[in-house]
Amino acid sequence: xxxxxxxxxxxxxxxxxxxxxxxxxxxxxxxxxxxxxxxxxxxxxxxxxxxxxxxxxxxxxxxxxxxxxxxxxxxxxxxxxxxxxxxxxxxxxxxxxxxxxxxxxxxxxxxxxxxxxxxxxxxxxxxxxxxxxxxxxxxxxxxxxxxxxxxxxxxxxxxxxxxxxxxxxxxxxxxxxxxxxxxxxxxxxxxxxxxxxxxxxxxxxxxxxxxxxxxxxxxxxxxxxxxxxxxxxxxxxxxxxxxxxxxxxxxxxxxxxxxxxxxxxxxxxxxxxxxxxxxxxxxxxxxxxxxxxxxxxxxxxxxxxxxxxxxxxxxxxxxxxxxxxxxxxxxxxxxxxxxxxxxxxxxxxxxxxxxxxxxxxxxxxxxxxxxxxxxxxxxxxxxxxxxxxxxxxxxxxxxxxxxxxxxxxxxxxxxxxxxxxxxxxxxxxxxxxxxxxxxxxxxxxxxxxxxxxxxxxxxxxxxxxxxxxxxxxxxxxxxxxxxxxxxxxxxxxxxxxxxxxxxxxxxxxxxxxxxxxxxxxxxxxxxxxxxxxxxxxxxxxxxxxxxxxxxxxxxxxxxxxxxxxxxxxxx
Amino acid sequence: xxxxxxxxxxxxxxxxxxxxxxxxxxxxxxxxxxxxxxxxxxxxxxxxxxxxxxxxxxxxxxxxxxxxxxxxxxxxxxxxxxxxxxxxxxxxxxxxxxxxxxxxxxxxxxxxxxxxxxxx
Numbered sequence: 199x200x201x202x203x204x205x206x207x208x209x210x211x212x213x214x215x216x217x218x219x220x221x222x223x224x225x226x227x228x229x230x231x232x233x234x235x236x237x238x239x240x241x242x243x244x245x246x247x248x249x250x251x252x253x254x255x256x257x258x259x260x261x262x263x264x265x266x267x268x269x270x271x272x273x274x275x276x277x278x279x280x281x282x283x284x285x286x287x288x289x290x291x292x293x294x295x296x297x298x299x300x301x302x303x304x305x306x307x308x309x310x311x312x313x314x315x316x317x318x319x320x321x322x323x324x325x326x327x328x329x330x331x332x333x334x335x336x337x338x339x340x341x342x343x344x345x346x347x348x349x350x351x352x353x354x355x356x357x358x359x360x361x362x363x364x365x366x367x368x369x370x371x372x373x374x375x376x377x378x379x380x381x382x383x384x385x386x387x388x389x390x391x392x393x394x395x396x397x398x399x400x401x402x403x404x405x406x407x408x409x410x411x412x413x414x415x416x417x418x419x420x421x422x423x424x425x426x427x428x429x430x431x432x433x434x435x436x437x438x439x440x441x442x443x444x445x446x447x448x449x450x451x452x453x454x455x456x457x458x459x460x461x462x463x464x465x466x467x468x469x470x471x472x473x474x475x476x477x478x479x480x481x482x483x484x485x486x487x488x489x490x491x492x493x494x495x496x497x498x499x500x501x502x503x504x505x506x507x508x509x510x511x512x513x514x515x516x517x518x519x520x521x522x523x524x525x526x527x528x529x530x531x532x533x534x535x536x537x538x539x540x541x542x543x544x545x546x547x548x549x550x551x552x553x554x555x556x557x558x559x560x561x562x563x564x565x566x567x568x569x570x571x572x573x574x575x576x577x578x579x580x581x582x583x584x585x586x587x588x589x590x591x592x593x594x595x596x597x598x599x600x601x602x603x604x605x606x607x608x609x610x611x612x613x614x615x616x617x618x619x620x621x622x623x624x625x626x627x628x629x630x631x632x633x634x635x636x637x638x639x640x641x642x643x644x645x646x647x648x649x650x651x652x653x654x655x656x657x658x659x660x661x662x663x664x665x666x667x668x669x670x671x672x673x674x675x676x677x678x679x680x681x682x683x684x685x686x687x688x689x690x691x692x693x694x695x696x697x698x699x700x701x702x703x704x705x706x707x708x709x710x711x712x713x714x715x716x717x718x719x720x721x722x723x724x725x726x727x728x729x730x731x732x733x734x735x736x737x738x739x740x741x742x743x744x745x746x747x748x749x750x751x752x753x754x755x756x757x758x759x760x761x762x763x764x765x766x767x768x769x
Numbered sequence: 770x771x772x773x774x775x776x777x778x779x780x781x782x783x784x785x786x787x788x789x790x791x792x793x794x795x796x797x798x799x800x801x802x803x804x805x806x807x808x809x810x811x812x813x814x815x816x817x818x819x820x821x822x823x824x825x826x827x828x829x830x831x832x833x834x835x836x837x838x839x840x841x842x843x844x845x846x847x848x849x850x851x852x853x854x855x856x857x858x859x860x861x862x863x864x865x866x867x868x869x870x871x872x873x874x875x876x877x878x879x880x881x882x883x884x885x886x887x888x889x
Contacts, residue, residue, distance in 0.1 A: 212839045214806040221795050221802075256834055285838045307787070307841045310794055 204228045204321055207248035209239035209265070210283060211257040215306075219252055219283075222310050226317060236260025243269050243278075250320050252304070254283045255295060263298040270299035277327040279320040283308075348406075355409055358416045362386045363394070366587045370554045372576040374523075380573035381408025382521050383450075385416055387423040390626065390639040392584055394457040395423045395432070398577055399494075400471060400521040401450045411450060411495070414439050425630065426643050427623045429456045430504040433467055433494070437502050440495030449495035453519050456506075459584035462513065465506045469493045472522050472537075475544065477553070479514035484544050511581040516550065518557075523573035527565050535564055554578045589640075601632045603699040610692040616654065617683055622646055625693060634703060634762040641743045648736040649710045649756060650691065655679060657712030657754055658689040689713050702763040709750075709757045716752030782880045784844035791844065792888065803885050806843055810836060810878060817855075818875075821867045829859035829867075845881045848874065 206228050208219045220230050231246045233239040235257045243251065251269065255262040266280050282295040282303040295303050301320065304313055364371060364386045373384055381401030388394050397419055401408040415436050422432045433454060440450055451470030458464070468474070469491035476485040491503060511517070527535040543560050547553045557576060607628065611621055626643055630636040655661045659682035665671040694709040741747055744758040792799045813832050820829040837852035851874050858867055 212835055213809055214802055214839045215842055217798060217802045217805060218791070218795070218842055221798055225794065256831070258831070285834070285841060306838045307844060310790075 204249040204317070204324075205231065205246060206317070207231050207233060207239065207242050207246060207251045207253075209233035209236070209242070209251065209257070209262070210254040211235055212254070215254070215283070215308075218308055219313075222308065222313050223252075223317070225310075226314055228317070236262060236265035239265045240268050244272075248278065249324055250317060251278060251280045252283055253280050253300070255291075263295065263300075266295075266299040275331065277324050279324065281313075281316060281320070351406065351409060355413065358413050362420065363388055363587075366394075368580040368582045368587055369396075370578040372558055372574060374574050380404050380523075381412070381450075382523065382573050382575040383412045383415060384575060384577060385419050387420050388587075389423055389456075390426045390643040392459060392589075392640065394455075394459070394587070395419065395429065396455040396457060396519075396577070396579060397452060398454075398471065398519045398521065398575065399450045399452045400523075400573075400575070402448050404573075407445075407448060411440060411444055411448065414443065415450065415494075422623075424639070425623050426626045426639065428620065429454055429465055429467060429506060431623070433504045434499065434502060437494045437497065437504075438499045441498060444495050449493040451489075451493040451521070453489075455517070455519075455579065457511075457579060457581070459582065459587070462511055462581060463508060464511045464517070464581075465508050467491065467504065467506045472520065472525055474517060474519040476509065476511070477516045477518065477544065477550065479512065479516070479550065482547075482550075484541075485509075513581055513583065514550070515581045516553070517577075517579040518553075519577045519579070521573060521575040524557075524561065524576055527561060527574060529564050530566055535561065539564070601634075603632065603697060603704045605695075605697050607695045608692060609695075610690055612690045613688070616658070616689055616691060617686065621693070622650070625695075629695070629706075632697065632704065632706075635706065638760075638762070645740055645743050645758065645760075646693075646708070648740050649708070649758070650693075652736070652756070653691045653710045653712035653714075653754075656717070657714030658691060659683065659686060660714055700761065703761070705759060705761045707757060707759045709755060711755045714754050716754035719749040719753045782845060782847050782877065783884045784846055787844040788888065800889055802843070803889060806839055807882055807885065809839065814875065814878060818871055821855075821859075821864065821871055824864045826859050826862050826864075830856055833859060840881075843885070845877075848877045848881050851877055 206223050208216050208223070208230055209232070210216050210219065211234050216232055216234075220232075223230050231242055231248065233242045237260045239251070239253060239257075239262075240260070242248070253262040253266060257265075262282060266282075269278065269280065279301040280299060282300045283306070284292070284295065284303055285306040287305070292303055302316055304316065362385050363369075364384065366386070369386060371384055373382065374380065381404060383397070383399040383401070385397045385399075386394060397415075399412065399415060401411050418436050418439060419432060422435060427435075433452075436452075444450075449470075453466070453468045453471045453474060456465040466487060468487065468489040470489055470493035473486040473488045476487060477483075478485070487507070487509070490505075490507065497503075525535055525537055525540065529535075539560070540557070543556050544553070547556060554576075561574065609621065609625065611619060622643060625646060626639060629642055630639060635642060652663075656663055659679065661675060661678055661682060665675040665678070690713045692709075692711045694711070696707040696709075698705050698707075737747065740758060744760040747756065747758045749756050791802075795802050813836055817829065817832040817836065820832060833852050833856040837849050837856055840849040840852060851870065855867060855870050855874065858864070858870070
């Protein structure tokens with residue numbers, strides 16, 4: 199007897215034949231059902247769902263071959279073996295049976311041993327078929343699940359990483375559609391000061407592990423850039439975060455830029471990425487700039503070096519950055535694209551505006567079909583006038599429209615901290631909790647930075663702003679500044695913020711008090727500090743930002759106020 | 770009745786070792802099988818004769834094919850061979866010698882029937 203009985207349909211118009219077949223099949227322990235012609239066979243197949251069919255060829259009403267065609271066309275992907283019963287001897291006739299969908303045949307007189315062996319063989323095949331189908335369904339289910347997860351991950355990833363300003367007119371980029379899971383990241387964001395931070399990253403490995411690391415990286419990049427942190431601080435933070443969360447052997451090759459439109463200068467930190475190219479607009483000369491650091495996530499905070507390099511970048515000078523995917527792209531023959539080919543494109547270039555497309559096209563030609571899934575990330579950065587990239591537009595965080603409005607804070611910097619620490623990001627961070635002020639981050643940053651340098655340089659260090667009126671004086675000024683810093687002992691600068699709600703919105707008063715000797719501000723205040731001697735203090739700039747400015751005491755205290763209206767916010 | 774006393778010869782009409790095996794397989798269904806076979810054949814043979822006389826090729830083919838198969842299955846090898854002959858001729862639409870052939874079949878069937886009944 200068998201462990202799992204099958205249901206076997208016997209379709210034969212001859213009753214004595216059916217009896218013999220039934221006896222053989224029942225002896226094996228299987229169940230039987232019967233049909234006396236082809237029509238009945240089809241009906242019984244639909245009704246009884248047999249596992250194996252024994253089908254006579256010559257039957258009235260509908261012959262076995264016709265019945266087999268109908269049955270086989272309706273089984274779908276299930277396997278229902280059909281064994282033709284025949285006394286046909288002719289090879290062509292037997293072949294015809296198999297062509298019409300039969301899987302095997304049995305000739306009369308029926309041989310018990312052969313039929314039993316055939317049923318056993320087909321039973322094994324059917325079971326294997328069912329197992330395969332089951333496993334295929336499982337795999338397909340798992341795959342669907344995985345694809346779904348990847349889509350969700352991708353949506354989250356896009357939300358986190360694509361809130362930047364990659365669409366600005368001075369940037370061109372190529373990011374492979376597979377980028378989420380190939381570990382390449384491309385981020386760009388404006389700083390409150392108007393400069394732009396750009397980060398191109400290439401995580402080790404592929405798939406989810408590579409994508410996961412990109413999320414905190416993007417969060418830190420955007421969060422800290424918006425708050426006015428310097429590149430060094432951001433890199434240090436990302437490095438320590440990645441070092442903490444990534445498993446050993448996982449890291450991120452990074453090139454980060456600070457693009458300063460006003461100074462026409464870039465600041466670069468580069469770890470582990472291939473050289474990037476700097477194309478001079480006027481001379482068409484190409485400079486290669488190489489990595490000078492280890493990738494992020496390798497060194498501990500203590501060992502991490504955030505030293506940056508600075509390069510001047512004139513209008514229309516261009517930078518080309520890439521992950522190693524470009525140089526390591528292969529063609530169908532397995533050759534690498536290589537730096538030489540890349541350099542050739544630069545040398546052959548006639549119109550610099552077309553260079554980016556030339557690189558992309560050349561790369562596509564080279565890789566052909568084989569390169570479609572490579573991680574090719576390419577970025578062109580062009581130095582432009584700040585007006586071309588527009589004002590800094592920092593998103594207002596949702597939630598309370600007014601935020602904290604009634605508060606006071608005092609922040610004093612002393613001694614060495616005063617000399618070395620930049621307090622602006624911290625203070626800007628606190629001010630940014632008031633949504634209206636968050637929108638004014640750029641102006642506030644400028645305001646505080648002017649007031650701080652006035653208090654520190656003119657107040658605490660006692661330098662004269664008059665020196666700064668010409669180029670020679672500037673040099674002298676900075677020389678004196680160095681000296682004064684060295685000899686400076688005690689000294690402090692205090693910021694006192696006082697924010698109060700008003701009927702329209704709120705009012706910020708900022709008092710900056712330095713430990714210096716002050717200056718004679720009477721009289722100057724009356725003519726709006728417009729005369730030559732005080733232009734170095736940036737007073738007109740400050741006045742353009744705030745509602746009022748006044749010097750108090752002996753001139754070592756300055757108070758500015760700035761009001762905002764909730765009405766303006768809602769628009 | 771004419772087969773009485775010639776039992777030795779009539780054994781050739783049935784493949785004895787095979788039918789004994791079938792008997793064992795069918796067990797208590799063997800009687801049913803034999804009765805079914807005989808009834809079926811006795812119903813079909815007169816129809817086959819009529820079909821031959823009418824020179825109905827299709828019906829003649831169908832009946833002789835069916836009888837050939839069921840006879841083979843009970844190991845009436847000679848009878849099955851005679852029926853195959855009829856089937857082939859009917860398929861070829863050559864009816865001249867068929868009536869004679871049918872007489873042989875009739876005779877052979879009676880022999881087989883006797884032998885089968887003897888096994889019950």
